[in-house]
Amino acid sequence: MMYNVGKYILGILILSVSISTSGKENILTKTQLQSKIKGGWAGQTIGVVYGAPVEFKYQGSIIPDYQNIPWRDGYVKYWWDKKPGLFDDIYTDLNFVEVFEKYGINVSMDTIAHHWASTPYHLAHANQASRYNILNGIMPPASGYWKNNPHADDLDFQIEADFIGLMAPGMLNSATEIATRVGHIMNSGDGLYGGVYVSALYSQAFISDNVNEIVAQSVKTIPAGTQFYNCISDVIKWHKKYPNDWKATWFELEKKWNKDVGCPKGTFLSFNIDAKINSAYVTIGLLYGKGDFTRSVDIATRCGQDADCNPATVGGVLGVMLGYENIPAFWLKPLQEIEPLNFEGTAMSLSKAYELSMKHALQTIQLEGGSVNGDKVTIPVVKTVPVAYEQNFENTFPIFRDRFDKSFTEELSYDFEGNGYIFYGNLVKCAKIDKNYIDRISKRVGSEVFGLAELEDTYVAELQIYIDGKLEENVKLPMKNTSRRLEPAWKYQLPEGKHNVRLKWVNPNTDYEIRINDIVIYSEKQPASNLPK
Numbered sequence: 001m002m003y004n005v006g007k008y009i010l011g012i013l014i015l016s017v018s019i020s021t022s023g024k025e026n027i028l029t030k031t032q033l034q035s036k037i038k039g040g041w042a043g044q045t046i047g048v049v050y051g052a053p054v055e056f057k058y059q060g061s062i063i064p065d066y067q068n069i070p071w072r073d074g075y076v077k078y079w080w081d082k083k084p085g086l087f088d089d090i091y092t093d094l095n096f097v098e099v100f101e102k103y104g105i106n107v108s109m110d111t112i113a114h115h116w117a118s119t120p121y122h123l124a125h126a127n128q129a130s131r132y133n134i135l136n137g138i139m140p141p142a143s144g145y146w147k148n149n150p151h152a153d154d155l156d157f158q159i160e161a162d163f164i165g166l167m168a169p170g171m172l173n174s175a176t177e178i179a180t181r182v183g184h185i186m187n188s189g190d191g192l193y194g195g196v197y198v199s200a201l202y203s204q205a206f207i208s209d210n211v212n213e214i215v216a217q218s219v220k221t222i223p224a225g226t227q228f229y230n231c232i233s234d235v236i237k238w239h240k241k242y243p244n245d246w247k248a249t250w251f252e253l254e255k256k257w258n259k260d261v262g263c264p265k266g267t268f269l270s271f272n273i274d275a276k277i278n279s280a281y282v283t284i285g286l287l288y289g290k291g292d293f294t295r296s297v298d299i300a301t302r303c304g305q306d307a308d309c310n311p312a313t314v315g316g317v318l319g320v321m322l323g324y325e326n327i328p329a330f331w332l333k334p335l336q337e338i339e340p341l342n343f344e345g346t347a348m349s350l351s352k353a354y355e356l357s358m359k360h361a362l363q364t365i366q367l368e369g370g371s372v373n374g375d376k377v378t379i380p381v382v383k384t385v386p387v388a389y390e391q392n393f394e395n396t397f398p399i400f401r402d403r404f405d406k407s408f409t410e411e412l413s414y415d416f417e418g419n420g421y422i423f424y425g426n427l428v429k430c431a432k433i434d435k436n437y438i439d440r441i442s443k444r445v446g447s448e449v450f451g452l453a454e455l456e457d458t459y460v461a462e463l464q465i466y467i468d469g470k471l472e473e474n475v476k477l478p479m480k481n482t483s484r485r486l487e488p489a490w491k492y493q494l495p496e497g498k499h500n501v502r503l504k505w506v507n508p509n510t511d512y513e514i515r516i517n518d519i520v521i522y523s524e525k526q527p528a529s530n531l532p533k
Contacts, residue, residue, distance in 0.1 A: 025370070026170050026207045026379040033169060033377050035323035036206055037361060038354045040166045043293070043319025044312045045090055045338075045350065046331050049076050051301045051308030052086050058304035059270035060258060062250060069301060076334040084344035085122065089312050091343040092127070092160040095119055096182060097356050098348065100167065105363050113140050113185045121345040122481060125263065125273065126151035127160075130186035132485045136476065141184035144192070146262065146392035150422055150490055151191070153262045153392050155275045157183040158194030159309040162316050163353075165202020167360035170379040174368050175203040176221045176387050187275075189392030193228040194275030196221050196387055198282070198313055205320035207379065211286045211296075214317065223389040231257050231276040235283045246288035246299050253280050261393050264424035264487060267520050268401040271305075278306050285314040293318045293327055396420055396492050400521040407513040412503045420522035421501060422490035425515045427461050427477040459509060465489045466502040477514070488514060496524050 028036075050071060054063055063069070079086055099107055099115045117134035126144065129151050133143035146152035161179055168175035176196050183195040200218035208214050215236065222229040234256065235249060242248035260266035260274045272278075281303035289296025296318050300311040319327055339350040362372055371378045399418060406412075407428075414421075457479040465472045472491065478484050489503060505514065 036320045038324035039319030040316045044316035047312035047315030051311045055308040063302040093163040094348040126154045126156035126186045144187045152188045153191045157187040161195030161198045164199035166357045169206035175199040189390045190228040220384045223386045239287045281310045395524045399523045399527045402519040407515045418521045418523040419496045420492035424518040462506040464504045
């Protein structure tokens, strides 16, 4: 039987996960702690699958109530077999769990980065940009810094920070310390804050059963005055103004915050994976869902854009708050079919994640001054301290998108006026992809074939980038998928004015071409309407 979840709202009574608190410490039993950790992983995975059929289908629009989003017995296994890459939220999380298991709770940022860069699976946006940087000697935090990574404000870290809150239950400062250690690998600024906020939401959910309090405490980890802080604060304000109308808050959010200045796939377009607005969708789901798992996940999904990742975060946070056993069987039963199975490209399953996150949580609690005595787990209470101030793309405003759509095989010259640019495109192979090729590649990546850069091709194009006649940098464009550079060239915060950028292909090969789809131009001046007054 298939259900319309929008009309299937279940009330949840929290019975078995009450928490003892003295103001200086929080006390849980090991059984409660394990239930919450399992609930976090389970809820996250449920949310990913629920949002799968509508992921990026609604960009800048609400998914209407009349659209059924399916859920049924066997549905998680269906997506498990159909599209293994759907679970990238989970297996990138699990990659980090493996690092902390192998190297210990205090593992260094560089060690995490080297492990991260060696992963075999397909990555995109800030994740892949950081992998390229690390493989080419640009280590964190530089690997996630916006001048080295145009995707620095994207939501990559936001959607893979869940594991952090699970290993730092009720200890927000511990969660944010781990988050800054991990998140600077692939993000900075608002992109970093997305992961800091999510890790705090999970951590706070261990010690609170009130979603308003969870949100209010978690946003304290973000420095006041940043765009991220202001965006989430706006959602909290609008929730108070429209307490029973999440769509009213959604519309206010779109009017003020739906703009992407960094990601070249989204700038001036409807696609938006900026961390601020997607974290705001998470916040809408939590506040308006009022602690009800079904309603919360459904609202976060219907906010649109990254409509699998955002309900995954909401489902995970609610899973922690409620505990595994209190996730409705309607959701939990289809999930349980895949719990013992290893995710693609890993030796990790949900069952293994439950075990390791429990182990890491107990270690972190003891490291932070808490205690574990028999079945009693004592978590220290510390005043929340915000992480350091960071803000990307300051004085760097997108003013023009040129639908360039040209390829070159030797050299490309481009004139612009402003203080920065980015070329959106990549190296492509001039060859047909026949059925034999697809069959061969499919065996390596499951049901998905990534045509942008072949997995097996080891050719590396070498470019020289000249700005105003001076050599700016030498760039490598590997064809191989896992080591590719996402964009050929970019530069920000040049002196405002007229500039020329020239791309010279040093080792051209007739089997390949470099395709430039779009060019985004930036200025230190905010764009103004050119319409007559």
